Amino acid sequence: xxxxxxxxxxxxxxxxxxxxxxxxxxxxxxxxxxxxxxxxxxxxxxxxxxxxxxxxxxxxxxxxxxxxxxxxxxxxxxxxxxxxxxxxxxxxxxxxxxxxxxxxxxxxxxxxxxxxxxxxxxxxxxxxxxxxxxxxxxxxxxxxxxxxxxxxxxxxxxxxxxxxxxxxxxxxxxxxxxxxxxxxxxxxxxxxxxxxxxxxxxxxxxxxxxxxxxxxxxxxxxxxxxxxxxxxxxxxxxxxxxxxxxxxxxxxxxxxxxxxxxxxxxx
Numbered sequence: 102x103x104x105x106x107x108x109x110x111x112x113x114x115x116x117x118x119x120x121x122x123x124x125x126x127x128x129x130x131x132x133x134x135x136x137x138x139x140x141x142x143x144x145x146x147x148x149x150x151x152x153x154x155x156x157x158x159x160x161x162x163x164x165x166x167x168x169x170x171x172x173x174x175x176x177x178x179x180x181x182x183x184x185x186x187x188x189x190x191x192x193x194x195x196x197x198x199x200x201x202x203x204x205x206x207x208x209x210x211x212x213x214x215x216x217x218x219x220x221x222x223x224x225x226x227x228x229x230x231x232x233x234x235x236x237x238x239x240x241x242x243x244x245x246x247x248x249x250x251x252x253x254x255x256x257x258x259x260x261x262x263x264x265x266x267x268x269x270x271x272x273x274x275x276x277x278x279x280x281x282x283x284x285x286x287x288x289x290x291x292x293x294x295x296x297x298x299x300x301x302x303x304x305x306x307x308x309x310x311x312x313x314x315x316x317x318x319x320x321x322x323x324x325x326x327x328x329x330x331x332x333x334x335x336x337x338x339x340x341x342x343x344x345x346x347x348x349x350x351x352x353x354x355x356x357x358x359x360x361x362x363x364x365x366x367x368x
Contacts, residue, residue, distance in 0.1 A: 106130025193232025205243035262341030290351030
């Protein structure tokens with residue numbers, strides 16, 4: 102059996118009728134929507150029948166049925182599938198709140214498959230469907246401009262920790278000169294935050310660019326905070342405290358990052 106959602110859909114596509122489309126996590130996989138590893142590994146294919154005919158019953162597939170007019174469809178180049186906005190709503194019963202926010206940020210952000218307005222319209226079309234409470238809660242926290250799941254999770258950690266909404270993928274410009282584009286920023290405090298996946302450590306070119314960006318930001322009086330996966334998980338509270346302190350001391354554009362009580366020690 103093919104390992105990718107697109108490969109599994111391609112294998113099953115010849116057996117589908119015209120009123121049947123790929124949906125749910127299968128459509129999400131084809132569209133590139135980030136999913137939890139458990140859903141990504143599930144080999145079963147989701148197919149929705151639009152109209153009154155019977156749902157698909159094929160080994161290795163999960164059949165669904167919906168009334169005509171509820172879902173929009175698109176052609177992916179591989180097969181017919183539910184529109185990205187409808188796919189998002191269909192993920193409601195399958196994902197946690199934060200996983201849905203990541204999916205929504207991807208759709209309206211770095212994937213660019215749809216707009217927030219299209220997500221809202223899809224919610225209206227799916228009135229009465231399972232998972233809508235979580236979907237509506239996610240809609241309130243989705244923001245265009247994010248470029249990775251890590252950036253989205255970092256934003257959520259900061260705002261839920263009481264900090265104001267950071268600017269996303271902010272262009273730092275000094276005296277009319279572009280300096281850098283940073284993942285998140287608090288411009289008034291001159292604080293830039295970069296989310297660094299393991300690629301930033303293992304890829305030599307990315308590593309060198311990161312060092313150069315940090316020095317350029319320092320030259321114009323910005324403080325660069327580098328965040329990792331731990332900062333959105335086990336170290337989240339400490340990370341929020343650090344950023345909150347920097348925001349509080351950054352109003353004059355220069356940062357004294359020394360903590361009160363003398364130098365820190367590390368075990």
